[in-house]
Amino acid sequence: MAENNLLISSATVFTGGTYSDMADRAQLLNLHIPRQTQFYAIQSIYLIPVILYAYREQHDKLTEHLTQERASGRKIELCGDARCDSPGFSSKYSTYSFQDDATKEIVHFELVEVTEASSSVAMEAMGFQRGLNHLLYMGVDIGVMTTDRSPSIRKIMRDTCTDIHHEFDPWHKSVKKKLVTASNKKDNKDLQPWVKSIINHLYWSCESCKGDQEECVHWWKSLLHHICGVHRWEENGVEHTCHHPPLTEVQQRRRKWIKADSPPFQALKAIVMDRNLLQDLKQMSCFKHTVLCDDFKSLRAKMSCGHTVTPMSLTIWCLCAG
Template sequence: MKPGQKSQYRILKTGAVPTATEQRSEETTVPLPSTSPPSTALPSAPSSGPSNVASEEEADSEVDMERELLDLSKSFEDCGLKDVSFVLPSSQSSSSAGTMSGSGSISQDTERGAKYSTYSFQNDSAKEIVHFELVQVTEASSSVAMEVMGLQRGLSELLDRGVDIGVMTTDRSPSVRKLMREEHPTIQHELDSWHVTKGIKKNIVAASNRKGQKELFTWLKAITNHLYWSCDTSNGDQELCVRRWTSLLYHIIGVHRWEEGSSEHTCLHPPLSDEEQERKKWISPDSPAFSALKDIVTNRNLLHDLRQMTLFKHTGPLEAYHSVMLKYVPKRLHFNYDSIRARTQLAIMDHNENVGRQQATTKAGELRWSFPYSRQSGDWVSKPIYQKTTQTFRRTLIERALEMRDDASIAYTEQYKKPRCKRLLQNIAPVARPDKNFLVARRTSRFGGLRAKPY
């Protein structure tokens, strides 16, 4: 290639990566083209001639493309995206029961609705993506049904490969719950606590905007922390989880010892001093705010969901993977099915390589933090800055691609065009950021330190 000349080879933009069954089928049915010297020139336009000559050229082109996709599939496999048994941690064999998390993501959203849906499966112990299913809307009855179809396909594939799934965590979709209840009754189905809490927050914010109920908003964070604490400390006991959640209705009115039936219960937080008891903004049991909160806390559907949250599972790492996926499959750009599948595999390799990164430190050894402004809470918050990601999988993939380039039976044609993204504003906060030490000191996490401080 001459200096300054643009490459005509597009290796990573398009490439369907078939499953193991599809690979075996392609290897036995697709004839390989005859070996010929590699060419660096773009293919010439087809010349006019008899129809049978044109059809032969089209057939040869299809065979070349099939071989290209098949070899690119092997390239992905060599980089670590093999069978699920290779992704599972060493402490868990492919025949032992494990916990999985699943979540669907719309890969492309058009004016007429979702076109593609990607359903990903994560091993909870290793936090790695072990499998995914790409579903096109034409395969399902509707765009909503794509998520259920992806879950069903993925579970069948994992079970066929000998993976014994003991617990499966998903969102609270009714269709997903019906599928797990009817098709996979032996798998314990847990709900993601974050999705449930998100719905509770929405209801509390809506109630606090009504007349005479503004005091509910001041208890928003305490209520969500109490839900996480109830699920975290129930240890699989469904009745205990529900009882601890509904105890919120006593604590929020300033009552910390009460009787239910023939049993006496108390709040598990440390005793409050007289000063703390007076300083707390307790809600009156006769106020409209308490009536609205009671309807939210004792909602029949919510209490039913809590019985599937006793193991305190969450799909947070899966949501982080979806952010990585947007780098490879941006929703505002159109890609064909094969390209989305290949790009999704790139996102998986990127995510799996960088799982478990530690928080970054300064040259002086201090932990690094960022301080964004939260529009929901209306305040500044602190978030840890993690170490930079590594991209060693790219080198392995490029080396494999160069080996494919030397294969005379592979033809590359299209040019690759890099998309450009518009730069957005960096800050949406209307007030100045407080001191760094103040934000770090008041930082709390729903996954740590909640046992000692439920409220």
């Protein structure tokens, strides 16, 4: 085989390119490259086995490192998230990824096909359960598992993994959605300038509590005092203050505070004091994130949607996942 045939085929696959893109560029430059049938033959015979070997070798090293951590007495903190090959309820494939929160390395991921689950929605929970069982079987001592607020995953953690602390990602899109919906109503227009600040306050409450669940809930509810322009208040005989620097008279006067008896305040109070949200906040106090999986999810999305890579590249990805 000519060396260039192997190099061009390798460069195309390893960079996530497609044969058609490479052929178009080669034609413009008057370069001769392998034909499409030879290109896919080289992938099947040489490149897929090499990728599979490299993946398994790296995966074994990661697993060995995690098991050694158990021997040293350190519990592993993982975050997990799923990504499907298409949005909505028509997904065919879903991958659930597990990332070490300390090293930011993807330690494991599971590929699930829709035919294995009862529906496309159920693929996420199946991938999570399968991946978690694999890591536990390999001897990984998991101390904290951070996921989204999927009801199915909650049930799995609550019923079968009571010795693992379950955290939620602080990114709470439903809160923002409720705030935007409420502020768009005619009587609640005064709430609109506060939406971004309220979301920032949610993050700050989770971060500043340093793992104290009650403190996280307390600072989140303190929003109801601050938004009315009250920065010092008393609860159960204990005086509390806002954590921001003291406001000048000019700042206090210019800020558009919301009155406690107004419709926007009542709408906000219903969102802030929502029972389910307050319960979820207790599982956000460690301020863990699943967003760290996003770069890996972007790679998986490219390989699963078929827009930027060839079907053969999807085959390689499936082999690596299996």
